[in-house]
Amino acid sequence: MxxxxxxxxxxxxxxxxxxxxxxxxxxxxxxxxxxxxxxxxxxxxxxxxxxxxxxxxxxxxxxxxxxxxxxxxxxxxxxxxxxxxxxxxxxxxxxxxxxxxxxxxxxxxxxxxxxxxxxxxxxxxxxxxxxxxxxxxxxxxxxxxxxxxxxxxxxxxxxxxxxxxxxxxxxxxxxxxxxxxxxxxxxxxxxxxxxxxxxxxxxxxxxxxxxxxxxxxxxxxxxxxxxxxxxxxxxxxxxxHPRTDYVARLVGLNLYRGTASPGGVELAAGQRLVVAELPDAAEVFVAFPPSAVTLYRSRPDGSPRNLWQVEVDGMELHGDTVRVELTGPVPLLADVTPLAVAELELAPGRPVWAAVKATEARAYPA
Structure with missing residues (x-):
């Protein structure tokens, strides 16, 4: 030994x-x-x-x-x-x-x-x-x-x-x-x-x-x-609870960092994300899956609390769904069905409306 x-x-x-x-x-x-x-x-x-x-x-x-x-x-x-x-x-x-x-x-x-x-x-x-x-x-x-x-x-x-x-x-x-x-x-x-x-x-x-x-x-x-x-x-x-864009992409989540305020999170770019529950912290991350993003050809009735006009940047097959990359005031990934791609006439450069329910967005301390 x-x-x-x-x-x-x-x-x-x-x-x-x-x-x-x-x-x-x-x-x-x-x-x-x-x-x-x-x-x-x-x-x-x-x-x-x-x-x-x-x-x-x-x-x-x-x-x-x-x-x-x-x-x-x-x-x-x-x-x-x-x-x-x-x-x-x-x-x-x-x-x-x-x-x-x-x-x-x-x-x-x-x-x-x-x-x-x-x-x-x-x-x-x-x-x-x-x-x-x-x-x-x-x-x-x-x-x-x-x-x-x-x-x-x-x-x-x-x-x-x-x-x-x-x-x-x-x-x-x-x-x-x-x-x-x-x-x-x-x-x-x-x-x-x-x-x-x-x-x-x-x-x-x-x-x-x-x-x-x-x-x-x-x-x-x-x-x-x-x-x-x-x-x-x-x-x-x-x-x-991903803490970087790299990790968020790996696990398939949209991720943002901002400052907590009553009822939501203020993002660095000046946009606001409404969330159902906020942690007791000043700086927070907000995450939600691409499946939580709903796309519309025109502005939807009822005006969901998280709603942005965005533009299709790219698309790729992701299992049984199509992952759509969206650019705009809040960059997003959305998962939709091939049928939705056809019905929405999605293509690069196409403007659409994206909505996320406040209950789908999860906030945690940064």
Whole structure:
């Protein structure tokens, strides 16, 4: 047992699974993100391309040294530039499943899984026995002698997962684990991966840009944009209360920020949104789904309390409905049926009236 393993095994039970402050500067980009997770917790680091997700993964793995901050696992410092502490990747109790899996093409599935154990000094026979057990766990007992080139995408992903788990890591990192799979395989593999993550007693961090992968796989989401964390919470909390336009688009909501006033919210552009209930806060977000937006060819009778004349900017098929992008005093997304598209004669540049009931708009503190 190494000194690091001894330190991890003797760390106080109250120590957090993962406590990281990742600071990395690269050219004009700077990552500055706090990331915490308890043992047994799956955290998804969600964000658009270029947000810094892969940089964060490489920093946690020790592949990219920190410029500041720290990485602690079970209360033990793996890295702390301020104290000149740095644990190289091969000495960290970290397993990584890379986006392209990075299986050794000349090795069988069995020897790919055994590789990490052999690097830890485990004997060849013992490593192969353990590897066979892990392949059985992931449903690949009949594929021990198969090389990566003859495996399907889902099978290769499971081999990479078994290789990462076989070394009994305290931290498991998965970089876009389902991105290389086709749509059908992705559904099956996502469910399988979720079951394996549920059985993992260490900390798991999933790096993804796909909101569905994040919502299904993770217990908690940390959303990053431009190298900064912009939101953290359970999938349900993030979906109900988005705090940026990026998150709102991911979960399919219209989102606005403004100042609460009696009966409504004053938006920055001078428009007003009437809502049924207001929180006890001065600055608030207001959100509602595109399905809550009703479109009319002419100004409707009764004058709904939230009513604007807008213009169709674009349309695209969205499941069984058509998502209409609208520009005007309050930019909107609206979901309508294909029949409504025909009846309203919707087309780019077409002026329409948009209405939202006050009871459909949800306000929460900014």
């Amino acid at each position: 190494t000194g690091l393993e001894t330190a991890l095994d003797t760390a106080p039970d109250a120590a957090p699974g993962l406590d990281a402050h990742l600071v990395v500067a690269r050219d004009a980009f700077r990552l500055d993100v706090h990331l915490t997770a308890a043992p047994g917790e799956v955290v998804a680091l969600l964000g658009p391309n270029g947000a810094g997700k892969t940089t964060a993964l490489r920093a946690l793995a020790g592949l990219t040294p920190l410029g500041g901050g720290h990485t602690r696992l079970a209360g033990v410092d793996l890295e702390d530039p301020g104290r000149r502490r740095y644990t190289p990747p091969e000495r960290r109790p970290v397993g990584v499943v890379f986006q392209d899996y990075l299986l050794f093409p000349h090795l069988s599935a069995l020897d790919n899984v055994a590789f990490g154990l052999r690097c830890q000094g485990v004997g060849r026979r013992e490593a192969r026995v353990a590897a066979a057990e892990w392949l059985e766990r992931v449903g690949l007992a009949e594929h021990t002698g198969v090389k990566p080139g003859r495996l399907s995408g889902g099978q290769a992903q499971r081999v990479a997962l078994a290789r990462a788990l076989a070394t009994h890591p305290r931290l498991l990192l998965l970089d876009e684990p389902l991105a290389a799979l086709d749509a059908r395989t992705r559904v099956e593999t996502r469910a399988t991966l979720r079951r394996h993550l549920a059985d993992f007693d260490g900390v798991a961090v999933v790096i993804t840009h796909d909101p569905l992968d994040a919502m299904v796989l993770a217990d908690r989401l940390t959303v990053i944009e431009a190298g900064r964390a912009v939101q953290d919470g359970t999938p349900a909390e993030v979906a109900r």
